[in-house]
Amino acid sequence: MRLGIVVQRYGVEITGGAEAHARLIAEHLAPRHSVTVLTTCARDYVSWRNDYRPGVHAVNGIPVYRFPVRRPRDPERFGRLQERVFHRQHTAREAQAWMEAQGPYAPRMLRWIRAYRRQFDYLICFSYRYWTTFHAMREVQGQGILVPTAEPDPAIEMPLFRSMFHDARAIMYNSPEEREMILEHAGSDQVPGVVVGVGIIEPPAPDAQRFRHQRGIDGPFLLYIGRIDANKGCAQLFDYYTRTHARLTAAGHKPPRLVLGGSAILEIPDHPDIVYLGRVSEQEKCDALAAATALVMPSFYESLSMVLLEAWALSRPVLANAHCAVLQGQVARSNGGLYYHNLGEFAESVRLLGEDERLGARLGANGASYYAHNYTWPVIEGKYEAMLEQLGAENGR
């Protein structure tokens, strides 16, 4: 089939979850289909500033059409509009203004799609809330397959998006929780859909001892990988960890360390058992995961969490924030970790994982099994192929 991939940014160096998701899907569909990527020249997701040259380029062998962003995003104006449409009664016009301010505003891409849509059987559009997917889906009604990558925030409740979900040719969900949330708000039960998610880049062979030796870390530790930021739940993680550490130490237990890998936006507490690695390479990330007692996921908002899958691919258990329905659902379905609602559950889970190696090993093994059954590439590709086949049969092709 001739497939177009529409996504707001694209590139090997783009580390955003939805963008990496789109690139991996494109690269895994390309061996069997004619795949073309339609994206913008933006690299920075805050301003959408044009950093790539417009035109056609190849990224890992896939043709990528880059269209310029007409105007950068104004964070102040966007913030004011978002405050209005998220938290107050607003008009349809204000919602539309929010979408235009959200961006990335690339009218040339839209004109191109309008002119050349017949060259494609379907356009697979990623991330429902961005201008590129919002307008592409409207343009190609009947040809648009939506990969929403939705999180439970006020955007999903906006009436602005209901027709997009209703008019999608199919919807590829990241999780049962995401599907439930979208059906609840959009009522798009009649649209064919499947929970599929995405696979991960095959991890390099991990070496736990190498990590321990290079970093001088012995004993059990919790590992956090990602941007160290309040909106990733890290402020609460630091609060819970330092209080847990004090409590467990006072009760005569030896708490595991907390090891952090990623860029730090938030100040990291000065604590003897909190170790900041800075940014880590893919290899070191895998080595650290292999050595860790558990991966800790404190985020309140996740659509899927690829690092969770990476931990399970390496048979490591996870400790997840239960206030994120997706994370709690994944952990419960997999029996591949523990989850916490409050400090008490966090502290007891940390103590349990730190002291019961057999439990950690079993949880990790369960996670690995869940990953193998649901998130390896043959499974993911199979679901996409099945959906394309179903749509083709419905079209009488």
Place this chain on the structure above:
Amino acid sequence: MPESNYRIDYDNLDVQELMRQVRAHAQQQDLLDPAPALDRAGAHARLQEYLGLDNDRPYELQRALALPDNWNLGPEDLQVSHPGPMGRLIRGIRTLLRPALKLLANADLPLYKQFKINVGLAAALSDLLEDNARLRKHLGQLSRRLERLESMAAAGDAADAEDR
């Protein structure tokens, strides 16, 4: 190894069941956040204050709310009945029968205490509503500030990525 009072079937792990045990252990071992305990103690102290039999605050609340006349009560209202001739008749009968009634039960004190509880709860509710409004406003301010900081920090993060 964990304490033996955890029941873990390692070969058939059920994380939801295990989390039930984790919650129970957390409560037993007093690993809950001490802050709620302090908050509870403070709330109890305030409620005792509201229900204090000697304070005037519930009556100030009544005046502040400007309740219509027939809603304004005082302790003496437990004893007051209908105005006029009927009221006088009822009060007379009550005076004759009160010693006999008190042989069986003394309802005056429980009734008065219930009255105080009701008015005290109204005062506590009023305070809660006021705190809620203040916190909601503060939360809105913090959310806006966080969004601005996030935008600025992400711009710096993207610049760092370019430097790699």
